[in-house]
Amino acid sequence: MITKQSSIGIIGLGVLGGSYAQALSAAGYRSILGVDIDPNSIAWAKQQGWITEGTADSAAVQNCDLVICCLYPEVFVNWVRDNRKYFKKGMLLSDVTGVKRAVIDRVQELLDETVEFIACHPMAGRESKGIHYADANRFKNANFIIVPTASNSADAVETMRALAQDMGFKRISCLSAEEHDRMISYLSQLTHVIAVALMNADDNTHLAEFTGDSFRDLTRIARINEDMWPELFVLNKDYLIQDMDVFIAELQEFKELIAAEDIEGMRQKLIQSTARRAQFDKEA
Amino acid sequence: MITKQSSIGIIGLGVLGGSYAQALSAAGYRSILGVDIDPNSIAWAKQQGWITEGTADSAAVQNCDLVICCLYPEVFVNWVRDNRKYFKKGMLLSDVTGVKRAVIDRVQELLDETVEFIACHPMAGRESKGIHYADANRFKNANFIIVPTASNSADAVETMRALAQDMGFKRISCLSAEEHDRMISYLSQLTHVIAVALMNADDNTHLAEFTGDSFRDLTRIARINEDMWPELFVLNKDYLIQDMDVFIAELQEFKELIAAEDIEGMRQKLIQSTARRAQFDKEA
Numbered sequence: 001m002i003t004k005q006s007s008i009g010i011i012g013l014g015v016l017g018g019s020y021a022q023a024l025s026a027a028g029y030r031s032i033l034g035v036d037i038d039p040n041s042i043a044w045a046k047q048q049g050w051i052t053e054g055t056a057d058s059a060a061v062q063n064c065d066l067v068i069c070c071l072y073p074e075v076f077v078n079w080v081r082d083n084r085k086y087f088k089k090g091m092l093l094s095d096v097t098g099v100k101r102a103v104i105d106r107v108q109e110l111l112d113e114t115v116e117f118i119a120c121h122p123m124a125g126r127e128s129k130g131i132h133y134a135d136a137n138r139f140k141n142a143n144f145i146i147v148p149t150a151s152n153s154a155d156a157v158e159t160m161r162a163l164a165q166d167m168g169f170k171r172i173s174c175l176s177a178e179e180h181d182r183m184i185s186y187l188s189q190l191t192h193v194i195a196v197a198l199m200n201a202d203d204n205t206h207l208a209e210f211t212g213d214s215f216r217d218l219t220r221i222a223r224i225n226e227d228m229w230p231e232l233f234v235l236n237k238d239y240l241i242q243d244m245d246v247f248i249a250e251l252q253e254f255k256e257l258i259a260a261e262d263i264e265g266m267r268q269k270l271i272q273s274t275a276r277r278a279q280f281d282k283e284a
Numbered sequence: 285m286i287t288k289q290s291s292i293g294i295i296g297l298g299v300l301g302g303s304y305a306q307a308l309s310a311a312g313y314r315s316i317l318g319v320d321i322d323p324n325s326i327a328w329a330k331q332q333g334w335i336t337e338g339t340a341d342s343a344a345v346q347n348c349d350l351v352i353c354c355l356y357p358e359v360f361v362n363w364v365r366d367n368r369k370y371f372k373k374g375m376l377l378s379d380v381t382g383v384k385r386a387v388i389d390r391v392q393e394l395l396d397e398t399v400e401f402i403a404c405h406p407m408a409g410r411e412s413k414g415i416h417y418a419d420a421n422r423f424k425n426a427n428f429i430i431v432p433t434a435s436n437s438a439d440a441v442e443t444m445r446a447l448a449q450d451m452g453f454k455r456i457s458c459l460s461a462e463e464h465d466r467m468i469s470y471l472s473q474l475t476h477v478i479a480v481a482l483m484n485a486d487d488n489t490h491l492a493e494f495t496g497d498s499f500r501d502l503t504r505i506a507r508i509n510e511d512m513w514p515e516l517f518v519l520n521k522d523y524l525i526q527d528m529d530v531f532i533a534e535l536q537e538f539k540e541l542i543a544a545e546d547i548e549g550m551r552q553k554l555i556q557s558t559a560r561r562a563q564f565d566k567e568a
Contacts (some may be wrong), residue, residue, distance in 0.1 A: 008371035070375050123496050127558075138312075143494055171493065183494050186486060191498040193538055194478060199557035201525070202470060208456060210427055212407050213563075214475045217501045219460040222561040227553035230547045237542050243486070244539050248532055250458045250485040254477055255528050258521050263514045270510035277506040280492045280499075 002066050002159050006026070007031040009064035011079060013041040015126060016096050017070030018134025021050035023167035028134065035058055041098045050134075058083045066092045066159070070227050073097045073235055081112050089114040092156055096122055097221060098184060098228075100147045100177040102235035108151060118156040121180065122169065125190075127223045134168065144169035147180050150272065187237035193240070195222040197202060227255040286350050286376065286443050294335070295349035295363060297325040299373050299410060301354030302418025306333035307451035307514055317344055325415045334418075342367040350376045350443070356512050357381045357519055363396050373398040376440055382468060382512075384431045387518035402440040405463040405464065406453065407472075407522040411507045420451065428453035431464050461505040468492060469523035474531060476513060477524070478507040521565065 010017050013036040036042050044056030061067050069076045097103050098234035107117050120185050124142035144164035148157050164172045199222035257265040294301050297320040318335035319342055320326050326338030345351050352361045381387050384403055391401050428448035432441050450454045482508035510536035541549040
């Protein structure tokens with residue numbers, strides 16, 4: 001079990017890794033190692049008091065009881081391959097990646113039975129990159145998803161649950177990798193693709209002065225981290241393409257109602273969307 | 285010219301008509317007639333001090349210097365046909381409808397040269413219906429569009445501009461009917477269609493607990509007035525169907541990039557959407 005005295009390594013001090021370091025230090029964890037290739041990120045984290053030690057050398061994880069990789073998916077898998085030799089016996093490994101099927105098996109295969117990997121997804125992303133945008137306050141309204149497999153121990157799940165609680169996440173849940181990736185495909189990846197497509201379909205920047213809340217709401221997430229998302233889309237492409245097809249078919253159906261001037265058909269669609277959306281307000 | 289002493293008639297005391305009455309009475313207009321078939325709406329408006337007189341009888345507009353119809357498009361055109369006989373010489377007529385090409389010519393044809401119609405669109409809609417949801421505070425962040433034609437006088441434009449200023453609108457602009465309808469198609473109608481389609485494409489209400497900001501942002505306007513929007517979609521269907529086709533084509537293109545695992549192609553799309561969206565934040 002991880003305690004406040006355990007040694008925790010955070011790999012990658014970006015916006016999310018920085019927020020983890022911030023949240024864990026604020027929660028009283030005493031030994032937080034930050035690993036990053038950018039000395040400025042380490043200097044910043046130290047200055048804020050978020051880490052007790054910082055280095056660009058991954059070998060430093062050799063004393064860690066828990067290592068959390070805050071890296072993009074492919075970088076994460078490669079980092080594990082390159083640095084597993086430093087993992088101490090009994091170490092717990094976790095991550096923050098936004099897709100799960102594509103990483104869990106690959107990472108578990110890289111590890112022997114002395115190290116356990118427990119996949120997690122803190123749903124607290126934002127469009128800005130880098131530790132200067134780290135803000136653990138965002139965890140207060142965010143979901144933390146633990147994605148255990150048959151190989152995971154109940155102890156690892158409880159450890160991550162306790163850690164997420166200490167970091168202040170609003171809701172902590174467990175999902176299978178398939179459930180997680182399906183959910184993320186519809187609720188997050190599809191919405192980002194829609195926002196990007198709406199922004200790109202036509203250059204309407206000259207209309208900005210006329211924009212009301214609706215267009216702003218729908219395109220807010222069109223400001224997006226261009227280095228991370230394409231990789232996430234590709235790693236979840238089966239579900240995402242399925243969801244895009246279903247959404248496009250629904251749009252086509254609505255278009256036919258407009259073309260046919262089928263007022264009553266549209267009315268029924270709007271009544272349904274209104275009723276469904278109301279469920280989401282209840283859960284808010 | 286309309287002054288604070290002029291007699292103003294508001295036809296339809298719904299959420300928008302009610303807000304007009306509220307804003308105009310607050311701005312010091314002394315004579316505001318409210319016409320509505322629902323006696324409860326009239327009673328409410330009177331109780332709030334928003335109107336000085338209320339009736340279900342449209343003949344009461346005979347003393348009005350300015351009449352503003354706060355009705356759905358078809359109801360509006362029919363109301364003008366049925367009640368133009370009561371219009372006094374020199375009366376100014378205005379409206380609030382969300383589409384313009386479909387109403388302006390038809391209304392102007394119904395009027396002789398003694399009455400001028402000046403089309404306006406206060407972009408301050410909301411999903412709720414009825415005077416109890418009226419709230420003139422919403423005008424503070426809203427655009428007011430005046431849509432003059434060649435038949436309109438400069439005086440009528442200035443009158444509506446002054447009125448919109450008195451009601452507290454943030455920005456007042458003039459557009460042609462075509463410009464207005466194109467703008468509304470993309471910025472408002474297309475966004476509502478997308479939100480409705482996203483909500484209807486799949487029943488994901490069981491996922492509500494996992495929903496982050498992005499899905500909530502994109503579907504907020506899926507709670508929608510089912511009586512008004514289908515009519516607006518139909519009355520602007522040429523532009524709207526065009527815009528839906530462009531949007532769907534952009535989605536298809538993005539889908540092909542995902543299928544081809546074209547990371548660099550997606551990166552360019554995301555860079556473009558980020559840059560464009562930044563323009564909208566600047567204008568906010």
